[in-house]
Amino acid sequence: xxxxxxxxxxxxxxxxxLVGQEIGHYKHSGKRLREQATSPQMxxxxxxxxxxxxxxxxxxxxxxxxxxxxxxxGMTGQLFVSDHSVPWLDHEHWRLELSEGWLRYRDPRxxxxxxxxxxxxxxxxPRIKDLGPEPLHASWTDExxxxxxxxxxxxxxxxxxxxxxxxxxxxxxxxxxxxxxxxDPRRRASAIAPRRLKRLKLEIIRVLNxxxxxxxSTVRNFVxxxxxxxxxxxxxxxxxxxxxxxxTCDRPLSLIRLGGRSTVFCRRCQR
Ligand SMILES: [Zn+2]
Numbered sequence: 001x002x003x004x005x006x007x008x009x010x011x012x013x014x015x016x017x018l019v020g021q022e023i024g025h026y027k028h029s030g031k032r033l034r035e036q037a038t039s040p041q042m043x044x045x046x047x048x049x050x051x052x053x054x055x056x057x058x059x060x061x062x063x064x065x066x067x068x069x070x071x072x073x074g075m076t077g078q079l080f081v082s083d084h085s086v087p088w089l090d091h092e093h094w095r096l097e098l099s100e101g102w103l104r105y106r107d108p109r110x111x112x113x114x115x116x117x118x119x120x121x122x123x124x125x126p127r128i129k130d131l132g133p134e135p136l137h138a139s140w141t142d143e144x145x146x147x148x149x150x151x152x153x154x155x156x157x158x159x160x161x162x163x164x165x166x167x168x169x170x171x172x173x174x175x176x177x178x179x180x181x182x183x184d185p186r187r188r189a190s191a192i193a194p195r196r197l198k199r200l201k202l203e204i205i206r207v208l209n210x211x212x213x214x215x216x217s218t219v220r221n222f223v224x225x226x227x228x229x230x231x232x233x234x235x236x237x238x239x240x241x242x243x244x245x246x247x248t249c250d251r252p253l254s255l256i257r258l259g260g261r262s263t264v265f266c267r268r269c270q271r
Contacts (some may be wrong), residue, residue, distance in 0.1 A: 002073040004135070004168030007009055007058045007213035015023045015053040015115040016102075017081050023048050023064055034074060035113040042096070042116065050098075057131050057167035062183070068217040070127065074111030078109030092130055123130065132164045135204055140166060145201050156192060157185035158259035169204055171261050172239045173211070179238045185263050186256075211264060236270050238264045 026042035048064035055061065060071040060079065060104075071079055083101045091108040105114070118124055133140035145166070152159050157178060160169050169177070178185050180203040183196060192200075237247055241253035246266040256263050 002168040004058060005208055008055055011055045013051050018050045018053050020028050021050050023096040027095045029093045033110050033112050035115055037116040056128060068117050068119050070115040072113040076109040077107040077112035104152050106201050130164060132166050135166050135168055135208055142198050146194045148196050152189040155186050155190055155258055156189045165185050175239045175264055176207045176220055176237055182270055183267050185258055224255045225232050
């Protein structure tokens with residue numbers, strides 16, 4: 001599933017290609033995504049010039065003058081650019097014509113979203129307004145994070161995966177950051193010492209940055225004439241390694257369910 005680093009890598013790859021292009025026709029496969037702007041809404045964008053591709057949590061925000069489209073990649077979405085000549089791929093759902101080529105969206109499982117609003121409405125949009133701080137932005141402070149933990153009786157892993165605490169920490173990155181910080185994912189958030197919470201915050205930032213670095217090499221895949229981009233794997237310490245040897249102490253890693261999510265951790269190294 002595309003997580004924050006994949007979405008940010010997609011943004012970095014596409015922004016220089018998209019900015020300055022004029023929008024033309026919109027075409028749609030006829031199949032609905034989880035949320036899908038109507039064809040008349042999308043047709044209103046014709047003639048506008050793209051001025052930015054931003055990101056908030058896992059939403060890509062394409063700005064065209066005073067109008068905005070939000071793209072969420074869901075479970076299997078792929079957003080990419082290609083030239084004029086290419087036929088529709090299987091599971092391709094919409095295309096937006098550009099001065100040079102097409103912006104295209106493919107999504108086999110159709111959990112993705114395409115949302116239209118005005119730039120003025122964006123901050124109060126229901127999908128955006130309650131989002132917490134961005135983990136890679138300086139506005140996410142130690143003090144805010146510690147205060148959020150001190151207020152919560154929930155397990156720490158559940159809390160850091162809640163987008164009102166901090167956005168973009170999916171199951172993979174939560175598990176990896178907790179392992180790196182040596183914190184048991186089941187620990188009640190309010191019971192963890194501030195010093196350890198600071199360390200956890202640092203490890204969340206590190207694991208996301210490491211994924212971003214590994215994604216850099218796949219950037220060219222987002223602008224291709226013959227296919228859609230894939231997502232990248234990185235060296236993981238715990239996620240997906242249940243019952244395998246802990247890389248620190250060599251004991252088998254445990255698998256539990258926590259907050260409805262599979263959770264792998266080391267009972268010895270994480271306390
Ligand atoms: Zn261990």
